[in-house]
Amino acid sequence: MKLTILGCYSATPRAKAHPTAQFLEIRNHHFLIDCGEGTQTQLRRYHVKFSRLRHIFISHLHGDHVFGLIGLISSFGLLHREKELHVHGPKGIKKLITTQLKLTKSWTPFPLYFHELDQKTPELVFENDKLTVESIPLDHRIYANGYLFREKEGPRKLLIDQAEKYKIDVSFYNAIKQGKDVVLDDGTRIPNHKLTGPPPPPKSYAFCSDTAYQPEMADQLSGVDCLYHESTFQQDRADLCEVTKHSTAEQAAKIARRAGVGKLILGHYSSRYKTLDGFKTEAKAVFEQVELAEDGKIFKW
Amino acid sequence: MKLTILGCYSATPRAKAHPTAQFLEIRNHHFLIDCGEGTQTQLRRYHVKFSRLRHIFISHLHGDHVFGLIGLISSFGLLHREKELHVHGPKGIKKLITTQLKLTKSWTPFPLYFHELDQKTPELVFENDKLTVESIPLDHRIYANGYLFREKEGPRKLLIDQAEKYKIDVSFYNAIKQGKDVVLDDGTRIPNHKLTGPPPPPKSYAFCSDTAYQPEMADQLSGVDCLYHESTFQQDRADLCEVTKHSTAEQAAKIARRAGVGKLILGHYSSRYKTLDGFKTEAKAVFEQVELAEDGKIFKW
Numbered sequence A, B: 001m002k003l004t005i006l007g008c009y010s011a012t013p014r015a016k017a018h019p020t021a022q023f024l025e026i027r028n029h030h031f032l033i034d035c036g037e038g039t040q041t042q043l044r045r046y047h048v049k050f051s052r053l054r055h056i057f058i059s060h061l062h063g064d065h066v067f068g069l070i071g072l073i074s075s076f077g078l079l080h081r082e083k084e085l086h087v088h089g090p091k092g093i094k095k096l097i098t099t100q101l102k103l104t105k106s107w108t109p110f111p112l113y114f115h116e117l118d119q120k121t122p123e124l125v126f127e128n129d130k131l132t133v134e135s136i137p138l139d140h141r142i143y144a145n146g147y148l149f150r151e152k153e154g155p156r157k158l159l160i161d162q163a164e165k166y167k168i169d170v171s172f173y174n175a176i177k178q179g180k181d182v183v184l185d186d187g188t189r190i191p192n193h194k195l196t197g198p199p200p201p202p203k204s205y206a207f208c209s210d211t212a213y214q215p216e217m218a219d220q221l222s223g224v225d226c227l228y229h230e231s232t233f234q235q236d237r238a239d240l241c242e243v244t245k246h247s248t249a250e251q252a253a254k255i256a257r258r259a260g261v262g263k264l265i266l267g268h269y270s271s272r273y274k275t276l277d278g279f280k281t282e283a284k285a286v287f288e289q290v291e292l293a294e295d296g297k298i299f300k301w
Helices: A038-044 A069-078 A093-103 A162-164 A170-177 A215-221 A234-242 A249-259 A277-284 B039-045 B069-078 B093-103 B162-165 B169-176 B214-220 B233-244 B249-259 B279-283
Strands: A002-007 A020-024 A029-035 A055-057 A085-090 A112-117 A124-127 A130-137 A145-151 A204-208 A226-230 A263-267 A290-292 A299-300 B002-007 B023-024 B031-035 B055-057 B085-090 B112-117 B124-127 B131-137 B146-152 B206-210 B224-228 B263-267 B291-292 B298-300
Touching: A002 A038, A020 A038, A020 A145, A029 A038, A029 A069, A038 A069, A069 A085, A069 A093, A085 A093, A085 A124, A093 A112, A093 B093, A112 A162, A112 B169, A130 A204, A130 A215, A204 A215, A215 A249, A226 A249, A234 A249, A249 A263, A249 A277, A263 A277, A277 A290, A277 A299, B002 B039, B023 B039, B023 B146, B023 B206, B031 B039, B039 B069, B069 B085, B069 B093, B085 B093, B085 B124, B093 B112, B131 B206, B131 B214, B131 B279, B162 B169, B206 B214, B214 B249, B224 B249, B249 B263, B249 B279, B263 B279, B279 B291
Parallel strands: A029 A055, A055 A085, A085 A112, A204 A226, A226 A263, A263 A290, B031 B055, B055 B085, B085 B112, B206 B224, B224 B263, B263 B291
Antiparallel strands: A002 A020, A002 A299, A020 A029, A124 A130, A130 A145, A145 A204, B002 B023, B002 B298, B023 B031, B124 B131, B131 B146, B146 B206
């Protein structure tokens, strides 16, 4: 999995602090998660091939997570996109976008589908043969969901040296990866377990922003490889978390520890902090594998 | 007058080519003209004191002129603005913004007024004791207006040396500037024309984007000090102007020449041109006083 951070700051955009947007690549699938103002410019700045995008997931309808969506959709029109585009997000997102398309007389020469969410329990949002995406109900001032991306178990791993030993033609390789035995010309059956090893473990990514501290969320996140959890504040302003329904870096780390994730990425920083070091220090006291999101930074796992 | 170009490129925003937005300062009044995506970031980048803004003028509802407006209004809310804000623009702009404010649950703790335009002849859009703003009907694919900003004639200019010669107390100075005579203690009347000179000539600025070539527009623009006229294309692609209802640099210069303006500023460049020199060369062949808009450039007159 490859995650490009396009923006990771809260509230009002500034020249060097962009609002939330992430580009996620999984096995030749390309997803945009949230779309604050200026996201299309960030996609260009970091040379992301966004024409490949088919699915956009919006966590909630606060401006710093969605105000860039109409511009991106409109630009796809100007760029003569033809491929379909799916937007997943809270109930209301269809009206938000279509009202603007209509009033600005913007044409979309491609099929545009909206998939609106209104459940308060996790649900399957997207599925194909390679992966699933589930919603993660969040606790914010407005209806909000995170998203959990999971690869499905892939084909078994072909043991090339074994296949060559039995002189098996390459045209059988796909069948072998799907678990089939091979019958040689002399009638000998080679059982699949002699030709393959187990598939690589499926990878996963969870995006959680914006949310108050919800320890029970850890059950759904159990064992994910990488968790992005917002940390708008540090403990010095834990009082603000209660009012604004955000989390501290320490709280994010507690979720990571309880869920036993592989790695925690912090983000959605309040502009009141001039440097980011304090977020990492605070989280590391609770959970070791902590990284800081920064605009333009790429994470791979 | 002081004009800061925040963005002067057409269509889709790029990292170094921002869509239309301008900040105009006239005698302690602050106006924003158009508001493409990313305008609030541009205001910060160029250190424009945008809290002083009271009036925003939107030419038309294409995205590259208006998609940044909701973000700016929303940020004013987050910044606890209290002063009233007036948005002038085509019919539909109120619905465009209020639908988004409602769906994103954004509070505006300040009075927000919309003034919608739907006339096809010039009308007075704003007036106070210092200046007027008129609409300039444009010919585009969607209902559009430019705006003509005119200072009113100011007070007469006090001739300090004359006032001192007659030993007139400074408390009379304001009355003198308003055209009053002064009666000295000995009963002598000093007529106003001995104490004042004519006021400085009022200045003016016309913003015209987006529009097809409309020669007759020059009548309304006659004698303005500074004209911004779009030049999306050069003559090599005049064919595209007809389809898209835009202008070439040469056409913009013809308007400037016919109207006898002081200075022409070109902008709204298509991204198909890699450098801007060609726009200036083409316009200068028709009209001498040509300048190129560039993001961040400041013009004063």
